[in-house]
Amino acid sequence: MYNKSILTGCLLLLAVMLAGCSQPPTSKPNHMITCTWNKLPDLPGMADTASLGVSAPFVGISNGMLLVAGGCNFPDKPVTEGGAKRYYSDIFALDLSDKNAQWQKAGNLPLPVAYGASVTTPEGIVCIGGNNSTDFLADVYLLSMSRSDEKAHICKLDTLPVSMDNLSATYIDHTIYVAGGNENGKPGHSFYSMKLNKNLDGNWEKLPDFPGQARLQPVLAAQQSADGVRIYLSSGFQPVSKDAYGKDVDAIVSSDMLSYHPATKSWTTETKLPPVKGQVWRTFTGGCAVAYGDSSILLMGGVNYGRFLTALNRSIYMERAEERLEFEGLERLIKEGKEYMHYPVEWYKFNTFLLQYNTFTKEWTEQGDYEQLARAGAGAVLKGDSLIIVNGELKPGIRTPQVNYAEIK
Template identity: 30%
Template sequence: MKLLSLLLALCMLNGQLLLTGEFKVYANEPMQSLSWKALPDLPDSLGVAGPYVGTDNGVLIVAGGANFPEPVWENAKQWHRAIWVLREKQGSYEWVAAGELPGPCGYGAVVSIEQGLLCMGGNDANSVLRECFLLNWDEKSQQVEVLPAAPLPEPNVYGQAARIGNYVYLACGQKEAGLDSATKTLWRMDLSHSDDPQKWTWEKCTEVPGEARALHVFVAQKRGADDCLYLMSGRSQRGDEVLYLQDNWEYTPRTDSWRQLPDLPACVMAGPAIALDSNQILILGGDDGQYFLRADELRDNHPGFPRKAYLFNNATEQWKTFATNHENQVTTSAVRWQGKIIIPSGEVRPRVRTPHIWQVIPSGE
């Protein structure tokens, strides 16, 4: 029988909260741990869900997104256009108001490339978007420049993107506001096709097996000699029924083919995920759907999303539920910045966002 031991240490470091959760699992399993360090909160005190998040020229960018003004159950969702940049100087962090997006929007797919932070699709208060743009941080002006890029072949919101080499992949998502418009489409764009981002073109790959979906996990990770893509979980709709997906698929670009892998221990809708070393993929939370249809009933009594983390090893094809998160933020991204995992802002329960920015350090990194 497995023995799980938990050690929590709480201290202050340079005026910043440092929370370390160490979780030891015995019975021939390696110890796993996560250290959580709070970085300065997003200047928007409510926080945002669905921001365009990534890095460029050494800074962290958090742009756009949406929230509900307080009291959250009495006000409509508002989209934002503010671009915030977090930079580090001599061990201290500060936020910079670095410009605005062309319009208030969020919930698009994002990937960092040499030309900047590529933002794809999303939505605003009126429609699902096809537009794509690049965000470039200019150190001299202390502003983010917004540059146009070729649009998507079709509108897309709640899709997910990943990069392998010169290719950017965009998987699934919704074409319209309703979940019944979710797709199985896997798009691919070759960055080497042109030096002009407005001339980039998209092509279809073999579609995703299983259900059409949105709010899924999509991560690139190496397996053997191949760079592969892993598409997991999400939400789908079949007639009037909402499906909380736990399936797990591996895509190999070399063969343009999919392979089904062991299901997740739980649904992780909109959970931030990132590739680690040694064939591992870490999912930091997500919504399991338990209270999804009860949000209006529970309101402020909603317990929040499950505080669990999941680790998948694509070599052994095994899952581990190995940690309880300090905070489960969904509809945001996990990105690498300064060699650490960053989870910025996001949603902690229906209609409620958080301005918290967490630096997460897995053991062994």
Template identity: 35%
Template structure:
């Protein structure tokens, strides 16, 4: 009997070791972002194993619900995931405070594009680069945008950055491209059709772009328009077409993904976060009531599920109720088989410094 127990114990130990080796490890918890109360709409991305986050905005004094003033930041920080005890280090400040821009991970570094602050919308473009392994970073200026743009979306496809959506200075739906190897200026391409798309998501499948969600603010004679579909751009023909609808909420309600974030793998688009279609539309159209800013975070029903679109089979799957994903203005990143949701707001006016880590299935 003792011999059987010993053999069983050895088998259990061997199985445990095999399971540990086959299951990818990931950091269960990262230290909070060092700006008190957290920020929304920062620049964020990975440079090798460094998570770099900078800029963003919040309401550090009086809450937004009480008429507080929004503050924009120029601080930038980095955290090395390979450190035995990861901690944030301070990098050089940006030359100006900024939020609501686009950040794109590239082989050259983290490219930060446009945005806005309390004074103006911006055309500036720069790249944060890791100089060597001794925690030294540098900033390289890149060609400025041809117009000021904020609340847009951008992605890297075949060595070029594509940017579209958002509030564009010339009130258009332009698509811009910057070739990182040869380009000395942004190239204007075909504009996307339909209403304006502020705070959309822009991803790709290695061949074409996917413009997801976004909203158009109300005008004097019309209500807001929340886009609950996906447009597709084909670089070979410089044309746009309708691709699909974004999957509805669990209760059948439309989903717009405004303020959400996304990333992609070699086979899937991954989407999460963003506002609730009905609640947000009422607020945009001035129909939400005077107490709109005063509710608990759960009342706003920010999306807390993760949507996976397999672009090889054209099928959607959903991970429901993922803790830490219900944010607007957060940045979803992917690194070493994990998803990272960086900061964002948990309700209108209230930010979080939390970095949520979720294993990529």
């Protein structure tokens, strides 16, 4: 789902990530875990819309309250019928300490926005970048929930050096990191950090660009490793581009993981993602990643590698078929393009597996197959041993208002 300039049918999202570490790291191997799923109240309708759910909102926890801000959907009619995407500024809060609590309106962002990134910090939820129907944004805000007036208070932080959307973010050691997405509306490779001190006057620092292809809608998480803290960047996609001679270059969907070592300010290729059974590649593009415990990362959600890559490249496949006078192939591609948005949810094969990566042993472990994870553009946050998944897309253009949580044992 390349917002604004790729196929309308690829309407997926962003990932929202939480990373933190409070215990000394260990190098123990992964243990099998189980998830017991439950539901929190559905997210209410944004503005004057019904409860349709949103994609690519800001999500985090402040003062024991789950906050969901912004996001987008198609409230008037489905995208398959020419519906227009609407962006929101609404902020909703849910008290996680009260099992009978319902969502409450807690304010509004300064602008409608989706496709940004957010991280939970001790000071509150930092909301970074994004875009709406008219603008690419570089704004950065801190949302902090007040128990006294039950409102989300907004504090403006240092603006990003460039506008960024479809990016990812993570937080560790009082530092926010952002990577991936578009820069000033074009795919980029930038990597920035900002120290978030109690005075909230930190500035963004340019770090070494990540190598290789651009990565829109990647996942990002921070965790301890054998040589100290590392930042892990995985998945994402590079849309169709032009080479130096103006010829089309196929889109790339990433199926690997890079890591950045803040101590040496260097990037390395960490590992390839293990393939899904019966398939060649796996990606978490449009999915989520959270640091878990003191030595691993949980990755979840996002699109199916093959389905998404085919959709991204269909337009240039059509051009090439026409150039070669391959009319039978062209008709097939046109037919596939028309049908792409109309398949049932199951056809898109969004990721249902919870995958664990151990940052010390470098082993991958599949930790279950859960329908609740089959979302793109959802928000994910880890609170203790509860993994909370907020909204997202069930298929291109179709959101869910559901908020699910898993008790991890």
